[in-house]
Amino acid sequence: MALAFINISAKQYFNFMCRTDFERRIFHDTYKEFQKKSKAYNVGESLHTFSQMIKANLKAKNLHQKLHYTVMGTIETLKNKMPILADVSGKPLLFEWAELQIAESDLLNKAAHIVTLTYTSPKLVLHEIVNDILILSYDKKGEFNQTFMLKTTNKLMINYEQTHEVVYG
Template structure:
């Protein structure tokens, strides 16, 4: 029996200190796209930071989505495996959603470019909590699912899904 149905979310930041090929691709591709797509919001090069563009024109927030589109194929290359979250055996946790956000960027300084991707798992069954370990399985209808354990850390966000229950009065 399940204690609850949850999703796990983990955030990965990308800046000029990239270590892997995946991180480099996300960093460079999003910066290149920021340079192209931010022109309408820079007001003839008066504004050069993402923050300034958003303050002057709220529509600059659409840059989050535009930069996300630029790296969709790179994210697909992960094959739905969260690169920054694994179980205690070292197996990557799967994700259903990946959401890119611009933390900061500057047209004049590539080193100031920082984006994040929040990966969210599919629905998981929480079977038990033992100390700081979550015992989970994927919620796939009609299939027996192998359980796995994830260590709770400050980097993981647990989204609780409340079940609708019929209440008798």
């Protein structure tokens, strides 16, 4: 019996200290796109940072989505496997969607560019909690769902969906 249905999210930060090809691609592609797309929110070229652009024009928040479109192909190369979160056996957790956000950026300083990707799992069945271990399975209808164990860390955000309640008649 399930304790609850949940989604798990984990956030990955991308800055100038990229280590993998995937991280470098996200960092460089989003900075290049930020340079192009921010011109619409930088009238007079007096604003240099993303936060300044938002203060001057709330529509600058649209840059999150515009930069996300730029890296959709790169995200697809992950084949829905979270690069930053794995179960206790080392198998990557699957994600259903990833959302890009600009933490900060600066047109005059590429080293100040920071973006995040928040990966969110498909619906999971929480079967049990043992100390800091979650026993989970993917919620796939009509299939026997293999359980796996995930150690809780400060990287995780657990989104509670629904519990099953015992009904006495």
